[in-house]
Amino acid sequence: MKKHRIVLLAVSLLLIATGALAQEISRLSAQFKNFDGTETTTAVAATGTASVPGTGGALAYSKAVFVPFLSGGQVLYITISAVGDNHNGESNFISCNIDGPGGVGSLATVCNPTPTSFGVDIAPPGWIGLTHHFSYEVTYTSNGLTGLSSGDGGGGTSDEHDNAYYYTWCKRVGAGAHTVNLRLGNHTGPTVCAGCAGANNNVFFEKAFFYIDVSATPPFGACTKGM
């Protein structure tokens, strides 16, 4: 046997055509909650800073999964599909973290790719503003301020209860055991503004589905920043 053929036997890989360049997505978990008239709710304010994002609020969902070993590394996709309500016009914030200690976010664990200052959605670093509603009043209340009437972004007085909200994060993770945590929080905290309609500042979601998926690192965008 010629030497180079012996060497070829030791070359344990093969170049092969890849007609499909995208990576397969494998579903690790699919769960639901609050389909019986109950809701997940909190009146704890979402908090966070650029150095410690994704704090505050309350732990709303937690799921441990085993992320398999995939060639080139793994990207996790976390999806919430639900219906949200807010009292007193509070913003409905959601934060995702992977393996946050005690379910609380940190710089290394939040799913938001970069910690920022409060975004256009006024969500603290590490949080996403998924819904923001207004009361059925001539003047309305929003995030602790009363007597408002000019609307939000020029939309005028309106009520937007029970809006569906759907969000997917991606995050690169190592293979092995991981805990996915979703936190729910509002803007103002529990203190109800004077004259505010409603007895509390709670935000809610109900009829929720949660999906946790994984793929090998995609070749054209490895959960990286786009243009």
Next chain:
Amino acid sequence: MTRLILARAWAVVAALVAITGVAPVSAGQQQDPRPSAGQSTSVNTSTQSIKPSDLKSDISFTNERLSVNVERRSLARLVEEISDRAGIPVMLAGKIPHQLLSVKFQNLPLDQGLRQIFANYDSFFFYSVDEQGISRLRAVWIYPKGGGQGIAPVPAEKWASTNELQGMLSDKDPDVRGRAIETLAERKRQAALEAVLKSLQDDDGQVRVRALYGALKADMEIPEAVLSNLLNDTSPDVRLVALQALAKSPNARPIAERALNDSSEAVRALAHEIAEPSDDTTDQSQQLNQLQNNQPQQNQ
């Protein structure tokens, strides 16, 4: 076996986009390396249908250095001669037009010399690290210009036969063992039980968890006693997957209660989920708060 391996190598087609997770491969056109001082290099190609000349054939590979001095030599023959002398496979793939090359250079490192010869082709150079920790060129694939787009290297477990995978179970590299047992479980399912049980006793935690995860994915029936014992495994990954595998057992709840104080937060989270199943009529916030505040104890 040799012909089969070679046949597989020759069956490569299509294009490469990203190469990740496999031994490093440099692909595509390389910058022409500068020749050492005092050495002249030239590569002339001709596509004329002229019979190759037998005037000169001088190819040597000494001290890891390649010297070539040929005139109007067919590409295929040139590749074969270099491959024989250097001891590495150089494979022409795709439809490479017949060409005659006149090449002249002396004492270049092998990969540098090959890149000079194949400067007008797409190429893949496979390097691996030997036992001395030295990265060495192991194989080269040559494609027509533009013909290398969209090709990806595929690990052995994707194309190896089941017998070949069985052989990999005793490889010294735990990554190879792990990939092999996971693929075996996927292919043979319950018929791979003996191999899975053996891999569950591997010294390496990665092998154990890949064996267990592969079995779980393949819906294999692992004895409950084995799974229960794995809840004491030193690897939190193994404990998590074992607990998940036990979730369907009639004894799942008392088993999960034992894991409520596991040192791994992920194991504790799953244990809570199994031991205290979510009931929409219960106060879920209490469950989640308990999970958040639970103090771990050292796992034995």
